[in-house]
Amino acid sequence: MIQTGIAIDLGTSGFRVQALDLDSGAIIASAISTCHPLPGSNVIDHIHFTLEAGLETANSFVIQALNRLLEGLNIDLSRVVRTAVCGNPIQLSLFISQDIEDLAYAGSKKLESLGKSGVVRDACIIKAGIIKELILPEDSEIIIPPCVHMEVGADALAMIIKTGILERNETAIVTDFGTNAEMALFHNGVIYTGSTAAGPAIEGRHISCGTLAVPGAVSDIEPEGGRFRLTVLDERLLPEKGDLISLPEGETAEKCGSTPVTGITGTGVIALISEALENKLISIPQINSTDGLLKLTENVSFNRNDLMEAGKATGAIRTGHLTLCANAGISPDDIQTACLSGAAGTYLDVRKAQTLGLVPPLVKTVIQAGNTSLAMARDLVLQPEKTDEMSRLAEKLRDTYCMFSSSKIFNRVYLLEFSYWTEGMPLNLYRSFLKKYGLPDFNPGVSSPEIIRTVENQLGETGSTPVAVVDISCREELTPTGCTGCKACEIKCPQKAIHVGENQPPVVSVDLSACNGVSCKNCERVCPEKCFSLNGYFQKFAGQTACL
Amino acid sequence: MKLSDKMAYESYADMMFGTAIKPVTTKHGLVIGGGFVIPEIVPHPRPGSEKTLKTLMREFERANFDALERCVLVGHPAIVIENEHISQMTNNPDWGMEITIQTAKQIEEFKIKYGLKAAYRATIADIRRPDRVNLRDSEATAKVLESFEKCAEAADIISIESLGGKEIFDYSIIRNDITGILFSEAILGGRDMEWLWTRIVDIAERKKCIAGGDTDCARSNTAMFMAGGFISKDIPHTLAALTRAIGAARTLVAHECGATGPGKDCGYENPILKAITGMPMSMEGKSSACAHPDLCGNVIAAVCDLWSNEAVAYHNMFGGTTPAVFAEILGYDAAAMNSAVALGFQKEFQACLVNSDRYRGPHGFILSPDNAWHIGKAIVENSRSMYARSKAAAFKCAELLLGDPNLRITGYEKESLLGYLKVLESLPDEENDFIDLCMRKYKNVNGFKPDSYGLQ
Amino acid sequence: MKYSTDTSGIFTRFDMEIEVTRRSIRRISSDFALQAIADCVADGDEEKTEEAVKEALEQKDPLEIIHEGLIPGMNEVSRLWDEGVYFLPQVILSSDAMMAGIKLCEQKLGKPLKKKGKIITHTAEGDIHDIGQSIVNALLNADGFEVINLGTDVPIDVVVEACLAHKPIMLTGTALMTTTMSAFPKIAAKLKSMNFNIPFVCGGGAVNEEFVTGFDLGIWGKEASQAPAMAGDILEGAHWQELRSKWNG
Ligand code: B12
Numbered sequence A: 001m002i003q004t005g006i007a008i009d010l011g012t013s014g015f016r017v018q019a020l021d022l023d024s025g026a027i028i029a030s031a032i033s034t035c036h037p038l039p040g041s042n043v044i045d046h047i048h049f050t051l052e053a054g055l056e057t058a059n060s061f062v063i064q065a066l067n068r069l070l071e072g073l074n075i076d077l078s079r080v081v082r083t084a085v086c087g088n089p090i091q092l093s094l095f096i097s098q099d100i101e102d103l104a105y106a107g108s109k110k111l112e113s114l115g116k117s118g119v120v121r122d123a124c125i126i127k128a129g130i131i132k133e134l135i136l137p138e139d140s141e142i143i144i145p146p147c148v149h150m151e152v153g154a155d156a157l158a159m160i161i162k163t164g165i166l167e168r169n170e171t172a173i174v175t176d177f178g179t180n181a182e183m184a185l186f187h188n189g190v191i192y193t194g195s196t197a198a199g200p201a202i203e204g205r206h207i208s209c210g211t212l213a214v215p216g217a218v219s220d221i222e223p224e225g226g227r228f229r230l231t232v233l234d235e236r237l238l239p240e241k242g243d244l245i246s247l248p249e250g251e252t253a254e255k256c257g258s259t260p261v262t263g264i265t266g267t268g269v270i271a272l273i274s275e276a277l278e279n280k281l282i283s284i285p286q287i288n289s290t291d292g293l294l295k296l297t298e299n300v301s302f303n304r305n306d307l308m309e310a311g312k313a314t315g316a317i318r319t320g321h322l323t324l325c326a327n328a329g330i331s332p333d334d335i336q337t338a339c340l341s342g343a344a345g346t347y348l349d350v351r352k353a354q355t356l357g358l359v360p361p362l363v364k365t366v367i368q369a370g371n372t373s374l375a376m377a378r379d380l381v382l383q384p385e386k387t388d389e390m391s392r393l394a395e396k397l398r399d400t401y402c403m404f405s406s407s408k409i410f411n412r413v414y415l416l417e418f419s420y421w422t423e424g425m426p427l428n429l430y431r432s433f434l435k436k437y438g439l440p441d442f443n444p445g446v447s448s449p450e451i452i453r454t455v456e457n458q459l460g461e462t463g464s465t466p467v468a469v470v471d472i473s474c475r476e477e478l479t480p481t482g483c484t485g486c487k488a489c490e491i492k493c494p495q496k497a498i499h500v501g502e503n504q505p506p507v508v509s510v511d512l513s514a515c516n517g518v519s520c521k522n523c524e525r526v527c528p529e530k531c532f533s534l535n536g537y538f539q540k541f542a543g544q545t546a547c548l
Numbered sequence B: 001m002k003l004s005d006k007m008a009y010e011s012y013a014d015m016m017f018g019t020a021i022k023p024v025t026t027k028h029g030l031v032i033g034g035g036f037v038i039p040e041i042v043p044h045p046r047p048g049s050e051k052t053l054k055t056l057m058r059e060f061e062r063a064n065f066d067a068l069e070r071c072v073l074v075g076h077p078a079i080v081i082e083n084e085h086i087s088q089m090t091n092n093p094d095w096g097m098e099i100t101i102q103t104a105k106q107i108e109e110f111k112i113k114y115g116l117k118a119a120y121r122a123t124i125a126d127i128r129r130p131d132r133v134n135l136r137d138s139e140a141t142a143k144v145l146e147s148f149e150k151c152a153e154a155a156d157i158i159s160i161e162s163l164g165g166k167e168i169f170d171y172s173i174i175r176n177d178i179t180g181i182l183f184s185e186a187i188l189g190g191r192d193m194e195w196l197w198t199r200i201v202d203i204a205e206r207k208k209c210i211a212g213g214d215t216d217c218a219r220s221n222t223a224m225f226m227a228g229g230f231i232s233k234d235i236p237h238t239l240a241a242l243t244r245a246i247g248a249a250r251t252l253v254a255h256e257c258g259a260t261g262p263g264k265d266c267g268y269e270n271p272i273l274k275a276i277t278g279m280p281m282s283m284e285g286k287s288s289a290c291a292h293p294d295l296c297g298n299v300i301a302a303v304c305d306l307w308s309n310e311a312v313a314y315h316n317m318f319g320g321t322t323p324a325v326f327a328e329i330l331g332y333d334a335a336a337m338n339s340a341v342a343l344g345f346q347k348e349f350q351a352c353l354v355n356s357d358r359y360r361g362p363h364g365f366i367l368s369p370d371n372a373w374h375i376g377k378a379i380v381e382n383s384r385s386m387y388a389r390s391k392a393a394a395f396k397c398a399e400l401l402l403g404d405p406n407l408r409i410t411g412y413e414k415e416s417l418l419g420y421l422k423v424l425e426s427l428p429d430e431e432n433d434f435i436d437l438c439m440r441k442y443k444n445v446n447g448f449k450p451d452s453y454g455l456q
Numbered sequence C: 001m002k003y004s005t006d007t008s009g010i011f012t013r014f015d016m017e018i019e020v021t022r023r024s025i026r027r028i029s030s031d032f033a034l035q036a037i038a039d040c041v042a043d044g045d046e047e048k049t050e051e052a053v054k055e056a057l058e059q060k061d062p063l064e065i066i067h068e069g070l071i072p073g074m075n076e077v078s079r080l081w082d083e084g085v086y087f088l089p090q091v092i093l094s095s096d097a098m099m100a101g102i103k104l105c106e107q108k109l110g111k112p113l114k115k116k117g118k119i120i121t122h123t124a125e126g127d128i129h130d131i132g133q134s135i136v137n138a139l140l141n142a143d144g145f146e147v148i149n150l151g152t153d154v155p156i157d158v159v160v161e162a163c164l165a166h167k168p169i170m171l172t173g174t175a176l177m178t179t180t181m182s183a184f185p186k187i188a189a190k191l192k193s194m195n196f197n198i199p200f201v202c203g204g205g206a207v208n209e210e211f212v213t214g215f216d217l218g219i220w221g222k223e224a225s226q227a228p229a230m231a232g233d234i235l236e237g238a239h240w241q242e243l244r245s246k247w248n249g
């Protein structure tokens, strides 16, 4: 009988699951979700949710979503003997129902007062039966890889291992272009790691017309003559040639492609800023057009505030790079190879990223590595002994891990970035400050590195089978006692996640995966009857399905 | 078309307000540039009045009447009324015509009743948007020409603010790109004007009407407004001044095609044109504060023949409606200048006007009669090509700006100016090479159509 | 034609004036030593400021050095920052330089300088994002306030106790994480229950106006540069409600 293994990547913006034939190592089936089941857009939102709704509820959300993906694989799950899960510390903890309160706060005082300092997350192998509700065979085993530190987890280890920088005998840096921006610098046999929490702008959030990679999202902008060619994601999320437009007016010069533009992704934002800078349409922090907007279409535009948000995020990455370099005693100019991982890292245009300082200036090689987390999970399923390799690496990294939060260098450089992006401080003043602080200077140029793309799409390999895209969004309905049906909640919800029915008493439904999470709670605040309880929905959703 | 190679004025000292070497006389016998400064009033219809021909005619009837009446009321002997077409009037050539006929009648009535000398200038709207239509071959072009035909019938003077090159200009100005500005003015604007003005002059000759002139409003005034006053810095004033000098070489084309003046009021480059052509010019400065601020409120009057207010929306003020009020102000301004002439103090009066603004900023400085004349001279001495003369105008302008220590320029303005000079110096000598370069650089700018300009 | 070279009665070249005053710090003193101190502050050079102050202290009164050298120098920096000539990192360096100079003068005086008013700043419990707070500190220092910096990750009780002990005119809090901002309403409630109604200005990327104005004493701080101005209002007698209605909404 064929034995099956399952590789799982639990990402902050969605889950990916693959089934493998353990004998041949072949991929049998793949399934992905387009969102995370928990309300909110970043790990802190997920944690916050967990703190309010309870660990059990959060775990239940995650497992139910995962079950849907497993079903989406359309294979005989009874043949599964081994599963490996990779992801950041928070996702892994939610998966195995481990307390995450230590991850919710950053300061050591708070953690001590909670009695939660120094929590270690080592590798372990558990039986699937331990995890409530999970539809995998009870005695099949699940491999949970280790974490380095609360912010640097198995996903970061995967990135270091799978990009192969340790084997290249040169100074190299890997960066995950995600909200947390984990990064590792490899120099003279030592690995320096850190995490800069760049923020959601890198993924197109917190930008007025920003969006995750969804159909209709602009993912790239290329100059074409005096105008600009958009690349737009189509219905299957594949990049398609879009309209030819003029900037800053956003007038269409030539129609192309079938998907109407709905927003702009993180890579699109990087491309837009970089092109606008080169064409003098931006003088940071100002946009040089009469209405202060860079228009891509009539309705999709980019404003000064967006520019500053994007700047704060990209600035965090350059700051992280500089800090690691200072720790290693080198200049960013000494870095020969840069590996970019994460969805944004895979798709971004290296030249454009370089103009914004996201890729070190003089690199000779750039590797765009895709989702290394899923690739690592596949490795672990096929060769469980690789877990030890990860543990050894994790141990080693704990010594040279750079706590950016207590790094004076990080603080100083980030202030320079902040001033550069929000006040328009000139780059030469920025650099003279680096000198003043005794920090490595860098060359603000753009090199033409050799680019190696190791994957074709987000998943890496998919085998010969198609990818199932599974809807894991969860809606829940309630009739709040005292509700008058005034629709204040529906109107004030920034995510349009609420729908108030027309009947009396009204049925109020919430799309929990679209909801921004407990840090928002606009709905509760605006309800004149004070009868709307977000938590009520969470409890109902978790409870109901628990009985199923 | 032959490019001007001589100065009409041998010296700037001879240039004076009220008098032009080549005065013109209207159908109704009003002499412009013949010794007196005459006010030129420009009323503008209120939004909403353009809904039907009837409402629009009524609006202009009132506005023009109020201006004429006020002249009689306070004793201004002569006036020119200019109506700048709103797009509807050119889009429906009959509208423009009806309003022209109506105004001619009003003027006639005032002449008969009071002996007031008046003339009517119809300024056709250039509805050919360069980024939208082919300038030479489109419905809009046909409408523009038809409007000229129809208005020339009854108007004394016809004019236009032509838009050729505007697409490249707009693209360049926000990018601080002097090459694009030069291309849009000298090559594109110049070619479009040659094409258009040959036709306008032909119409004017056939209809016994005066082909007045054009203006660089769409380009140089845009630059001037972007440079703004003393506390705005969208673009440097020095760039606006260079644009003006370059633009002068473009507006001149109208006169080379046969336009006789009076040039259009908002052409702040007109002192340069007067120096070259000797033709009468309309000007506006402090009097056009109702439409926009500028830094050359008095100096621009130094050599004017008509004195205008650019455009004022029709509405009530305490002292009457705006056309009446502005006609009164303009007329008194003119009366002061004419008194200076009567007393033989015109040189002194001119010196007062010039000194008011000569050193206020780059624009006032280069439009002072002496400097304007020098820029004109650089233009005629480089009559080899439109490109050569426009570039020469820019260099002369820069040389003047940097050469007078009394003109203070901020560090930012000066640094920018030196930057533009570097770019200009790096440009090819020959027009054809310059065109090649620009065609490569700008061929993909939104809406740019080389065949609008007879370029391949 | 005659051209008048004196145009002062004809027009004013505001653009030149703006630029000239913009370019560099204005002369603040005819005294060489005091001007040198101001220049060092403006350059943000802490060591040189200290040297200059030490030298000046040999002949001058410490209060004179502070009020006619260090503070005017800093005021010039603030002005240049307002006008977009200087940038935040420069302001912070200058503020540090000024503080170092003041410290030397205080040593000589034998007692601390009387400041405009005491302000306590902190970053919320569980939060380590202190870049915003350090900007606030520097700007408050620069404006002559006494800043009691409680640092980052400050437990609620520590904040409340510090308020009771120091009796500041204003308390500030910074939170960049949505999990940590919930400390603010708790602090406000405790202060209120003790009838200690000082304005509590909360800022940082996590909080927004709606959140902060949702609890008593809370005033939302959008930008660090508002902090000195708000404190100035308090000195003029503004109550927390007045501050809120002026700066928020
Ligand atoms: C720099 C940064 C860091 C640095 C912090 C360095 C430091 N010492 O402060 C480092 C890299 C250490 C860091 C770490 C973390 N970070 Co962080 N970080 C950021 C980042 C990129 C910028 C924040 C910042 O400094 N902004 C600049 C300052 C100047 O702005 P500010 O503080 O808001 O201040 C302005 C105003 O708010 C106002 N203001 C502030 N206070 C006050 C007070 C008064 C009185 C007034 C008037 C005004 C005022 O004035 C300032 C401007 O004038 C943001 C993302 C982003 N793009 O914003 C994430 C972000 C804040 N971090 C985040 C997170 C989650 C973390 C981590 C917990 C990550 C993790 N996964 O573990 C860790 C902490 C772990 C640890 N133990 O250290 C999240 C928070 C998410 C949330 N929903 O809460 C963010 C939003 C990024 C994200 N992932 O979405 N981070």
Ligand code: SF4
Binding pocket: A039, A492, A493, A494, A495, A496, A497, A498, A510, A514, A515, A516, A517, A518, A520, A521, A522, A523, A524, A534
């Ligand atoms: S308003 Fe309520 S439902 Fe809507 S995003 Fe905010 S918390 Fe979620």
Ligand code: SF4
Binding pocket: A480, A482, A483, A484, A485, A486, A487, A488, A489, A490, A500, A508, A526, A527, A528, A529, A530, A531, A532
């Ligand atoms: S705001 Fe409250 S009362 Fe109004 S519809 Fe929503 S839940 Fe019902």
